[in-house]
Amino acid sequence: MLQDYLFLGLSAQYLEPKLFDSEVLAWFFIIIRDYYMDYRARPTKKYMKRQLIKALRKGKIKSKKSINEAKTLYGKLWKSVKDADYLIDEVRQFVRHQAIKNAMLHTVSLLEQERYDDVEEVMQEAFRAGLAGIDIGTEYFTDFRERIVNRRRERLTVSTGIPELDKHLSFGGLNEKEMGMVLAPPSIGKSMCLLHIAKAALVRKHKVALYTLEMSEDAYAERFDSSWSGVNMQQDNPALGRVFKRINAMKSQYGSPLVIKEFPTSTATVNTIRSHLDHLESMLDFVPDLIIVDYAELMQAVNKRNEHRLAIGEVVKELRGLAVERGVPLWSAAQANRKALSKKTITIEDLSESFESAKHADVIIALCQTKEEKKEEMMRIFLAKNRNFTAKITAAEFQTAFGRYQFYIRP
Secondary structure, X not given: OOOOHXXXXXXXXXXXXXXXXXXXXXXXXXXXXXXXXXXXXXXXXXXXXXXXXXXXXOOOOOOHHHHHHHHHHHHHOOOOOOOHHHHHHHHHHHXXXXXXXXXXXHHHHHHHOOOHHHHHHXXXXXXXXXXXXXXXXXXXXXXXXXXXXXOOOOOOEEOOOOHHHHOOOHHHOEEOOOEEEEEEXXXXXXXXXXXXXXXXXXXXXXXXXXEEOXXXXXXXXXXXXXXXXXXOOOOOOOXXXXXXXXXXXXXXXXXXXXXXXXXXXXXXXXXXXXXXXXXHHHHHOOOOOEEEEEOHHHOOOOOOOOOHHXXXXXXXXXXXXXXXXXXXXXEEEEEEOHHHXXXXXXXXXXXXXXXXXXXXXXXXXXXXXXXXXXXXXXXXXXXXXXXXXXXXXXXXXXXXXXXXXEEEEOO
């Protein structure tokens, strides 16, 4: 704590005097921590000596054993710590262990009150304790060689399957730790666009976890059936044999890289999705390369807000945090307002509930369609936001088939 300012800050944040099994160690910890909390600095050798003398005079350290321990420890305070990395890792594991133990005790009363969302939040926070903030970050001029070399490494980028759009996105798609949103008025095709993105990922042999809060799992699966096979499942007597043959062939080629999970509208939080992802990993060894949430506005915020528009912004922020935490791209959707129905081009100003969503998303694509284009079964994609490259341009045009069941790029 005295030699490493970063470690001092972490210790002051996560550790407590009661965690030490020696009153002398606890006393030293309090003196160092309190100095840091007051001055945001490490105490000097002179200050520590003065505090130790004062403690001995006032009898705060009494027994002969404690006095000898304090003097011995003081003499070692500024000696070099050779196994600092090991020490930091030990503290990290210790903090996490204590946090989980305390959380389990705290959740007993929450369970009795049937506050299950709060139980989930407390436990998730405990599992994350001690993990954030350990890494010092990027020392720009020190780490430049590794950073430049890493630019050439294979990063997780998931194509949208729309070349005209991908060429405007960094590295040809949505990247790891980024969040994209599909913006459109009701019944224009947000879910079908997300389905198309999922298909584009699957044929590139990525694993996809798709969460639906509007449609049932069966309805979503049926849309995939129709989209893969080219059979309109809504017509009378659809060619089910063709559907079966197509899906069976794809299973032989790709295995089982898609999981569709339904949650009731306005009940799921990001923690609900996080728990399901943990379950997929532990039970099926399924770790997705892409997460799709259809859609954010039908979720609840973990940190509940009274105003709906603020809650939506919080959900989007939490979803982006999930993408960063999992190191994968995440796509969701947002509703455009009624005015957008009569507009040729939809922008982020047309978000129906909360402009906060636009702040947190890295990429926002708007599905634009005039009445004339709808008759011609045409649709345009407007790149409404693109954090890293060009935005506010029409990136692609679509031709639709089977109503909204399939998107085709216009030649």
